[in-house]
Amino acid sequence: ESIIVKELASKMGREASEVIKKLMMLGVMVTINQEVDFDTASLIATDFGVTVEALPPEEDPTEIPEIEDDEADLVIRPPVVTVMGHVDHGKTSLLDAIRQTRVTQQEAGGITQHIGAYQVVCQGKKIVFLDTPGHEAFTAMRARGAQVTDIAILVVAADDGVMPQTIEAINHAKSAKVPIIVAINKMDRPGANPDRVKQQLGDHGLVPEDWGGDTIMVPVSAHQKTGIEELLEMILLMAEVQEIKANPNRAAYGIIIEAELDKGRGPVATVLVQKGTLRIGDSIIAGTAFGKVRAMVNDRGEKVKKAEPSTPVEVLGLADVPQAGDILVAVDEKTARAVAEKRIAKRRTEEMQQSQKVSLDDLFKQIQDGNIKDLNIVIKADVQGSIEALRQSLLNLNTGEEVRVSIVHAGVGAINESDVMLASASNALIIGFNVRPDGNARKAAESEKIDIRLYRVIYEAINDVEAAMKGMLAPEY
Numbered sequence: 001e002s003i004i005v006k007e008l009a010s011k012m013g014r015e016a017s018e019v020i021k022k023l024m025m026l027g028v029m030v031t032i033n034q035e036v037d038f039d040t041a042s043l044i045a046t047d048f049g050v051t052v053e054a055l056p057p058e059e060d061p062t063e064i065p066e067i068e069d070d071e072a073d074l075v076i077r078p079p080v081v082t083v084m085g086h087v088d089h090g091k092t093s094l095l096d097a098i099r100q101t102r103v104t105q106q107e108a109g110g111i112t113q114h115i116g117a118y119q120v121v122c123q124g125k126k127i128v129f130l131d132t133p134g135h136e137a138f139t140a141m142r143a144r145g146a147q148v149t150d151i152a153i154l155v156v157a158a159d160d161g162v163m164p165q166t167i168e169a170i171n172h173a174k175s176a177k178v179p180i181i182v183a184i185n186k187m188d189r190p191g192a193n194p195d196r197v198k199q200q201l202g203d204h205g206l207v208p209e210d211w212g213g214d215t216i217m218v219p220v221s222a223h224q225k226t227g228i229e230e231l232l233e234m235i236l237l238m239a240e241v242q243e244i245k246a247n248p249n250r251a252a253y254g255i256i257i258e259a260e261l262d263k264g265r266g267p268v269a270t271v272l273v274q275k276g277t278l279r280i281g282d283s284i285i286a287g288t289a290f291g292k293v294r295a296m297v298n299d300r301g302e303k304v305k306k307a308e309p310s311t312p313v314e315v316l317g318l319a320d321v322p323q324a325g326d327i328l329v330a331v332d333e334k335t336a337r338a339v340a341e342k343r344i345a346k347r348r349t350e351e352m353q354q355s356q357k358v359s360l361d362d363l364f365k366q367i368q369d370g371n372i373k374d375l376n377i378v379i380k381a382d383v384q385g386s387i388e389a390l391r392q393s394l395l396n397l398n399t400g401e402e403v404r405v406s407i408v409h410a411g412v413g414a415i416n417e418s419d420v421m422l423a424s425a426s427n428a429l430i431i432g433f434n435v436r437p438d439g440n441a442r443k444a445a446e447s448e449k450i451d452i453r454l455y456r457v458i459y460e461a462i463n464d465v466e467a468a469m470k471g472m473l474a475p476e477y
């Protein structure tokens, strides 16, 4: 809740300079293009005899309001499971073993499709497995606000025990509040030692049931396909306890698991429907992509007309490729289009802001816009003595004004790619004294939009920086 000074002034029919003066008296130093918060604005306005009212919080045009489900409408849905664990402990093998034992044998001769997730049936009940093992995918989706997983299977090799990524996986599942079932894999290996695994897991807060704890641990062998049935049963048991539910009778809400541009079919996205039912003809939006469901294909390659909660389906009909982790909702066509356009515009502004790095030429403008408070500089020079001279003179420009010069890095030698990356990360410009950028640095500077200034006279370098800074020091109100 804030307002730009210029706008505040014009709303009150006053000169900006009057407003700025009043603000200064309150100890608030701002320029005409900077913002003041609601409290400050109303204080000033009261001084001018104007009352200020806060607007009701505006609806975010890039968001689609969530539908609240009535508890009574919720019904049990299949659990969604992610397989995590240390590299080479058998995550992929376990996923394959489950798929082979449960899917192909049922669908006599059916070809399973890799669409990013698949459903298996055990005791007449469904379980959904996400096909990308590992916590990276899991975390990437969570970072985008999408919680896909209901249960995590932690795979630990019986002959290798708890390893760094095992611990990482435990922490990721814990922080997402996702319950863990442990699959102690490679039980067929001669060196298999499940008790040692249990011991080690106990040190990380996972105590097996047979030792008085509450973590389910199932010995399995992905190779020999032993223990798979029991593992699936344990998943169902936990799902029952967790009461995993959703309302199937509402507009669909789901998460994009994967998406790609298919040469023949156009944008294809795998959606895991979480709530509601997705139907052919539904108009949908996912991230910045919108469209109409033209066709849906399930994990067995069959065309389907609808997808209920916990069903992964490939969806055709989006006009654009969404990103994994994007939330998909079914909403009327007009809203879908309007919100997608708003999101695209928002993304553009964000991208522009990101690419708006410092350059001496627009320094003054950026300072005026309030974008810059520190002028970060990377110095490269031919000799240490020049670096010191430059550093001192540049720091001498700091006379307590709004913008301060700050040297983020200084070194002897040519400007290299790592200097450019540092400048990019710290929003700095690079000053080279009697040195030049090498080829890679030049390329990187171009793509990162980093301003590299080369000088042979120290005085000129100082002069340029000072002039750029002075630009902003000049305006008087």
Ligand code: GDP
Residues within 6 Å of the ligand: 085, 086, 087, 088, 089, 090, 091, 092, 093, 094, 133, 185, 186, 187, 188, 189, 220, 221, 222, 223, 224
């Ligand atoms: P991921 O990196 O966790 O996905 O592990 P993989 O599924 O790729 O398996 C790593 C290695 O362990 C592969 O060489 C597998 O053949 C082997 N492996 C996986 N499961 C078993 C198992 O149950 N028994 C044995 N002996 N080897 C296994």
